[in-house]
Amino acid sequence: MPHATRSAWFATWYANGADSAADRAVSHPASLGVGADLIGFGGGQPAAESYPVEALERAFSRAILDHGRDVLPYGSTQGLPSLRELVAERLAQRGIDVTADNVIITTGSLQGLHLVGRITLDHGDTIVTEAPTFMGALTTWEQQQPRYLSVPVDEHGMVLDVLEEALEASPVRPRFVYLLPTFQNPSGVSMTMKRRERLLEIAREHDLLIVEDDPYGEFWFDEGAERTQPLRSLPGAEEHVIYLGTFSKILAPGIRLAYAVAPPHMINALLRAKRGVDFHTDTLLQQAVVHLVCDGDFDLEAHVAAGRGLYKARRDAMLDALEATFSSDTRWTRPGGGFFLWIDLPDGVSGDAVAAAAMAEGVSVFPGPIFYPNHDGGSSGLRLSYSNASPERIREGIQRLKRGVAAVTG
Numbered sequence: 254m255p256h257a258t259r260s261a262w263f264a265t266w267y268a269n270g271a272d273s274a275a276d277r278a279v280s281h282p283a284s285l286g287v288g289a290d291l292i293g294f295g296g297g298q299p300a301a302e303s304y305p306v307e308a309l310e311r312a313f314s315r316a317i318l319d320h321g322r323d324v325l326p327y328g329s330t331q332g333l334p335s336l337r338e339l340v341a342e343r344l345a346q347r348g349i350d351v352t353a354d355n356v357i358i359t360t361g362s363l364q365g366l367h368l369v370g371r372i373t374l375d376h377g378d379t380i381v382t383e384a385p386t387f388m389g390a391l392t393t394w395e396q397q398q399p400r401y402l403s404v405p406v407d408e409h410g411m412v413l414d415v416l417e418e419a420l421e422a423s424p425v426r427p428r429f430v431y432l433l434p435t436f437q438n439p440s441g442v443s444m445t446m447k448r449r450e451r452l453l454e455i456a457r458e459h460d461l462l463i464v465e466d467d468p469y470g471e472f473w474f475d476e477g478a479e480r481t482q483p484l485r486s487l488p489g490a491e492e493h494v495i496y497l498g499t500f501s502k503i504l505a506p507g508i509r510l511a512y513a514v515a516p517p518h519m520i521n522a523l524l525r526a527k528r529g530v531d532f533h534t535d536t537l538l539q540q541a542v543v544h545l546v547c548d549g550d551f552d553l554e555a556h557v558a559a560g561r562g563l564y565k566a567r568r569d570a571m572l573d574a575l576e577a578t579f580s581s582d583t584r585w586t587r588p589g590g591g592f593f594l595w596i597d598l599p600d601g602v603s604g605d606a607v608a609a610a611a612m613a614e615g616v617s618v619f620p621g622p623i624f625y626p627n628h629d630g631g632s633s634g635l636r637l638s639y640s641n642a643s644p645e646r647i648r649e650g651i652q653r654l655k656r657g658v659a660a661v662t663g
Contacts, residue, residue, distance in 0.1 A: 269398060292650035295617035297438065297592045298641035300567075303560055304505040305551060312545035313537075320540050328536035330524050332358025332512070336539045339546050340498070340512050347470070348486030349496065351514050357523055360534045361509040362468055364527075365497045366431075367393040368513070369464055371526040373428045374399055381419075381430040383411050385595070385624030385631055387438045387466065390431060401626035402427055408586070410434055410444025413451050420459055429462040429495075434484055436469040439624050439636035440595040441588025449484050456493040463494045468502050469591035471557050474565035485514060492516055500542060502592075503557050510538055564592065570644035571637065574651035579658075592640040595621075598633040602662055607635065611657030616650045 316324065324333075331337065337353035344351055359365045374380075374397040382390075384403035391401075402423060404416045411432055420427075430452075434444035444452070456463050465484045473481070485496035499511035515523055527533075546553050568588060575585055575596075582599040598604060604620035611618050621634025637654075639647055 268396065290615055292616040292642055292646050292653065294637040294639070294642065294650055294654070295619050296641070297638045299502055299506055299560075299592075300563055300641055303556075303563060305545070305556060308545055308548055308551035309504075309541070311548060311550075312541040315544045316537055316540040321537075324536040324540045328533045328539075330528050330533045331520075332356070332534060333536060333539045333543065335543045337512075339543060344496075344498070344514065348482045349514065350486075351491075355514050355517065355520065357513045357515065357520065357527070358534045358539060359497075359511045359513055359527070360531055361501060362466060362497045362499045362511040363389060363393055364530065365495075365511060365513040366390050366464070366466070367530070368523050368526045369429065369495060370394040370397055370399075371529075372519070372522040373462065379423065379425055379427040380626075381416065381427045381461075382626050383432050383437065384626065384629075385439050385621065385634070385636075386431070386626060387433060388623050390466065391626055399428075403626050403629070405630075406437065406440055406442060408442055410437070410442060410448050411452070413448055413455065416452075417455060420455070426459065427461065429464050430456070431464045431466065433466045433468075435467055435481055436472065436588055436591025436593075438469070438591070439593050439619070441586045441591050441593045443481055443589060446481065449482075449487060453484065453487055453490055453493065457489070461493065463490075464497070465494050466497045468497075468499045470498075471503060472561055472564055472592070473590035474561060474568060475589045495519065503553075503560065504542070504545075508538065508542070510534065510542055561590075564590075564640055566644060567639040567642065567647060568594070570647045571639040571651065574648045578651050578655050592638050594637055594639070596635040596637060598635065598658065599662075600633060602633050602658065604632060604634050606661045607654075607657050610660040611654050613660070614653040614656045616653040616657070618654065 334353055336358055337356040340356050341351050341353050359368070370393055374394060376397055377400060378397065379400045379402055380394065381402045381404060383406045385406065402419050404419060405412050434449060436443055452463065455461065463484060467483055470483060483496060484490055485494045495516070496514040497511065501508055501511060513523065545551060571594065572587060583596060585596045586594045588594050598607060605622065608618050608620040619636040621631025621636065622628060624636065625631050642650060
C-alpha cells in the first residue's frame with residue numbers, strides 16, 4: 254500500500270480535535286530553541302543556567318535513600334501531605350489562605366487545566382478566554398470542542414466592559430472564565446487590582462467559575478509589581494476561583510510538578526478525574542521537592558529572587574534592542590514580569606510570514622494568530638520570549654527578526 258494512502262487510512266482513526274495549529278507550533282523543536290545557532294524567542298523555557306542542579310542532586314538522593322520504600326509504591330492521588338503543606342505555606346506569602354486539604358498536586362499546570370475541562374465541559378460548551386491567550390490551554394480542551402467567547406486584552410488586562418456585554422448577549426452561560434491575570438502569556442500584561450475586584454463581582458453576578466493560571470506571578474521585575482495579588486487572594490474568591498501554580502518555572506521545566514487550589518466542593522471531582530489520567534503525580538519527585546525546599550543549604554526564596562534579576566536583565570535587553578531596531582510603526586508591550594512580550598507589526602504585515610522568514614534568519618518566534626481561540630485576531634502579531642537567551646543573544650536575535658520583517662515587507 255503506498256505510503257500516502259496508508260497515512261490517509263490511519264487518519265480516519267483519530268478523533269476530531271486531535272490536531273491543531275497551536276499543538277504543531279509548540280511541538281516543533283524550533284519552539285524550544287532547538288537547532289544549530291538558532292536563537293529561541295518562541296518557547297517559554299526558563300533559563301537553563303538557573304536550574305538548581307546541585308541542590309536537586311542532594312534532594313533526589315535523600316528522597317530515594319531516606320524515603321524510597323515509602324514513595325515508590327502507588328501514592329495518594331491528591332499528593333504528598335508534606336508537599337501540599339509546603340504549597341499552602343508558600344501561597345500564604347502571596348495572600349492566599351488555604352490548608353493542605355484545598356491543594357491537589359498535578360503533573361504540570363496543563364494537567365490542572367485538563368482536569369478542570371474533564372469535570373466541567375460537555376461537548377460544545379462555552380469558555381471565556383482572553384484574546385490573545387495561552388495556546389497550550391486550548392490544546393487541553395480540544396477533545397470537548399468548546400466554543401470560545403474571547404475577550405480582548407489591553408495594557409490593563411482583560412477588558413471587562415466587553416466581557417459584561419458578551420455575557421449579556423450570550424444565549425448560554427459559559428462554564429468558566431480562563432485567564433492569566435499576572436504577566437500574561439502571551440502579552441506580558443497584568444490585570445489591575447480594580448479589574449480583579451470587578452471580575453470577582455461579575456463572577457458572583459453571573460455564577461461563574463474562574464480559572465486563574467499563575468505560572469509567572471513570582472517573577473516580578475519593577476517597583477510596585479510585587480504588590481499585585483492573585484485573584485484567589487481577594488475576599489470571596491475561594492468560592493469562585495480555581496488557582497493553578499507551578500514549580501516548573503521556578504525550578505526547571507522538566508520538573509512536571511504543579512498544584513491546583515480549588516473550592517472545597519470541587520476537590521473530589523478533580524481527584525476522580527485525575528485518577529483516570531495518571532492516578533497520582535510522581536511521588537519520588539514530590540518527595541525530592543520537599544527535601545529541596547527544606548534543604549538548609551538551598552534557599553528557595555533567594556533562588557526565585559535571583560531569577561527575577563536574571564529575567565529582568567533579559568527583559569530590559571529585549572526592550573532596548575526593539576527600541577534601537579524598530580521604527581514607531583511597530584509597537585510592543587512592556588511587561589512588568591514574566592517571560593513574554595507581544596509585538597504588533599505594522600498593519601498588513603503578516604505575523605505568520607514574518608515568523609517563517611525569521612526562522613530562515615535563525616530566530617524563532619510565534620505568530621499571533623495561534624493565540625486567538627477563534628482565529629480572529631493577531632494577524633500582525635508576534636509573541637517573543639526573553640527568558641532563555643542571554644542579553645547578547647537577545648540583541649542578535651532582534652537583528653535577525655528585523656531582517657525577517659524586511660524579507661516580508663521588501
